[in-house]
Every structure is written in C-alpha cells, then in structure tokens.
Amino acid sequence: MEQRQWMIETHLRRRGIKDERVLDAMARVPRHEFVPPEWRNEAYSDHPLPIGEGQTISQPYIVALMTEALLLSAESRVLELGTGSGYQTAILCMMGAEVWTIERSPLLSASAGARLAEQGFERVHCITGDGTMGLAPQAPFDRIVATGSLPAIPKRLLRQLKPGGVFVGPIGHWAEQTLRRVTYHRARSTEENLGLCRFVPLIGAAGWSDRGSATN
Numbered sequence: 001m002e003q004r005q006w007m008i009e010t011h012l013r014r015r016g017i018k019d020e021r022v023l024d025a026m027a028r029v030p031r032h033e034f035v036p037p038e039w040r041n042e043a044y045s046d047h048p049l050p051i052g053e054g055q056t057i058s059q060p061y062i063v064a065l066m067t068e069a070l071l072l073s074a075e076s077r078v079l080e081l082g083t084g085s086g087y088q089t090a091i092l093c094m095m096g097a098e099v100w101t102i103e104r105s106p107l108l109s110a111s112a113g114a115r116l117a118e119q120g121f122e123r124v125h126c127i128t129g130d131g132t133m134g135l136a137p138q139a140p141f142d143r144i145v146a147t148g149s150l151p152a153i154p155k156r157l158l159r160q161l162k163p164g165g166v167f168v169g170p171i172g173h174w175a176e177q178t179l180r181r182v183t184y185h186r187a188r189s190t191e192e193n194l195g196l197c198r199f200v201p202l203i204g205a206a207g208w209s210d211r212g213s214a215t216n
Helices: 002-015 020-028 037-042 060-069 087-094 106-118
Strands: 049-052 055-057 077-081 098-103 124-128 141-146 161-172 177-183 190-197
Touching: 002 020, 002 060, 020 060, 020 087, 037 049, 049 106, 060 087, 060 161, 060 177, 060 190, 077 087, 087 098, 087 106, 098 106, 106 124
Parallel strands: 077 098, 077 141, 098 124, 141 161
Antiparallel strands: 049 055, 161 177, 177 190
C-alpha cells in the first residue's frame, strides 16, 4: 500500500490527475497483482510492463488519464476494447461501472477473467473476440475505452454509444498516436485531443492488420 500511495502522489497528482474517484480507485486496486511475478518490483513505476502475448499493461499515469477522461458515473455501462491484464478493467469496476471487456487473445482473456474474479470484481463480463467491432448485442453503452491504438475511430463503435456517450482511445499511426475523446451525438459529435501517446495496436477488422497496416 505504501508503494501505491507513492504512485498516487508522485505519478498522478503531480502530473495533474484531479478526479478523487480515480485516485481512490487506483489506490485501492493492487497493480502488482496484474503484472507477471518477475515484474512485480516495477509494478508502481510509471512505465508500461510486458504481460505476455506481445501486450503490455499501460503506465499508471495513462490509465488514470484515460479513466478521468471517460467522465464516469457510478452506474456507467462501459465497453473496453483490449482487456490485457485486466488492470484498467479493475479500475473501471472499482469506480462502480459495469464493464464488458473484449480481448483478442484467449490466454489473456482467461487469465484476466480469473484475476478479476479473485479480486472480487463481479460486474465484469470477459469476452474473447475482435474488440474493434464493438459488442452490438449489449449496446448502447455509456462509455467505450480502447486500450490499444486504432488507425481511426470506427463509426460502428460510435454508433454503439448512447447519445452523449463518450469514447476515449489512442488514434493515429502504428508507432505514435494522440489520445482522443469523442462525445457522441447522432447529428454531430465533438472530438478533443488529449495529447500524444504510444500504445500497442488493436488488431482486428476495424483496426490494424498483424502486418502493421490499417484494415478499415
């Protein structure tokens, strides 16, 4: 817990994270439980860590920034694209959201689901599949968050939001992106640039091919 508090004060508050609900959630979720044992001594450092299958757990600041940008309410229905280790999922659940999370890798999806269950998170639904296509049967969602990069924001994802719903995710080139927040309205959506970032790609029919080219 001491390391977690150090993370909160050093990497989050000092860099401008102000939402106390986000800070509280990140203080309560044990990040070291979401990284491989060989990386646990680095769990509260502010950089990504490998979790296998070519994927990473994002640095704490980016997790906090994206969570803050979602503007969650206590009962938000959230679609997460890219479960990874399940850490971002846990933060969303800790804030009261019900989360549908999609992961392309069956291995990562299964291990994240088991980890989240062990941590006592019940309002989470782990699905193996192509997150870039969204999850139309459960739509509309209040929020959608992409934890991997997309070459563009798929229109089919925005159409799975409620009017006034929010999408947050990294959009741009394979090697570097900008973090975008889109507030969806049927007539005209608004888009904000939240700064430069670098994420692993989301592979899928409306994302990237495994050769590094856009598929949509």
